[in-house]
Every structure is written in structure tokens, then in C-alpha cells.
Amino acid sequence: MASESRNSHEDSAVPQKDSDQIQTPPPKFVVVKVFDSKRELTLHRLSSSTPFTCGRCNKDKTAKLVATYRNHWNDLRCNACYGELLLKD
Template sequence: MASGSRNTHENSAVPQQDSDQTQAPPSKFVVVKVYDPKGELTLHRLSSSTPFMCGRCSKEKTAKLVATYRHQWNDLRCNACYGELLSED
């Protein structure tokens, strides 16, 4: 009876691939307010200006307002891109 001979992986240990699942923000982002989602974008007010890379314009930004795309903190939008995307709808 070799208990190690079976390869048992629980599905709960596998990260979810659903991009609509809400992620917790990284520790450098201290969120003080979350605005109502607008489509796939959610705007967040941070406690202080925080550096991040905008996933749309590819510019390094430092701001108190940042938008997540599909609730993913690794895919952010700056406030300028957020406004532009909303105006296109």
C-alpha cells in the first residue's frame, strides 16, 4: 500500500481561470472606495497616489484613481483610459 503512488490533486488547489472572479488588490493598493462597475471596468479610489502600469496605454502612471479590467488587479487602466473607454460606449 504505497500511499504516494496515487497522484491526487484537488480541484480547489487549481487557480480559477474565470477572469470575472474578483481578485484582492496587491498590498501596495490601499482601496478606500470602490465605484459601481461600468461594463468590464471598476474604478477604485486609493488612499494615496500609487505607481502602476496602465494595461491600455502602456504608460507608467501614479494616481489615486485606478480602474481594474474584469476585476483583475494585474490588468489596470489609468483614469484617462477609463474615461475614454466609457465615452466610446
């Protein structure tokens, strides 16, 4: 087996590939604005409130703001977790 990068997000449905490679969002996520990346998170404003499951708190959310972790659309963060992660050193 090839060694996998450390992934504390065991609930991710799709294995992550190169962390530097930007993925395109699935069709249900219509991005209207992309904010500057902070650490490994990029915040996106969507055209409408869209349902997703946060990869950190595992809660089902519906929101216009969603953050990708390491540019992966299969590993999303809700706005609350995004804020908490940026507060940590």
C-alpha cells in the same frame, strides 16, 4: 494547450483566469472606495497616489484613481483610459 479567452492585452504579466472572479488588490494598493462597475471596468480610489502601469496605454502612472479590467488587479487602467473606454459605444 487549453484555449485562452481573447485577450487584447498581451502585455499582462499574469494570465487572466475566470473573468467573473474578483481578485484582491496587491498590498501596495490600499483601496478606500470602490465605485459601481461600468461595463468591464471598476474604478477604485486609493488611500495615496500609487505607481502602476496602465494595461491599455502602457504608460507608467502614479494616481489615487485606478480601474481594474474584469476585476483583475494585474490588468489596470489609468483614469484617462477609463474615461475614454466609457465614452465608446
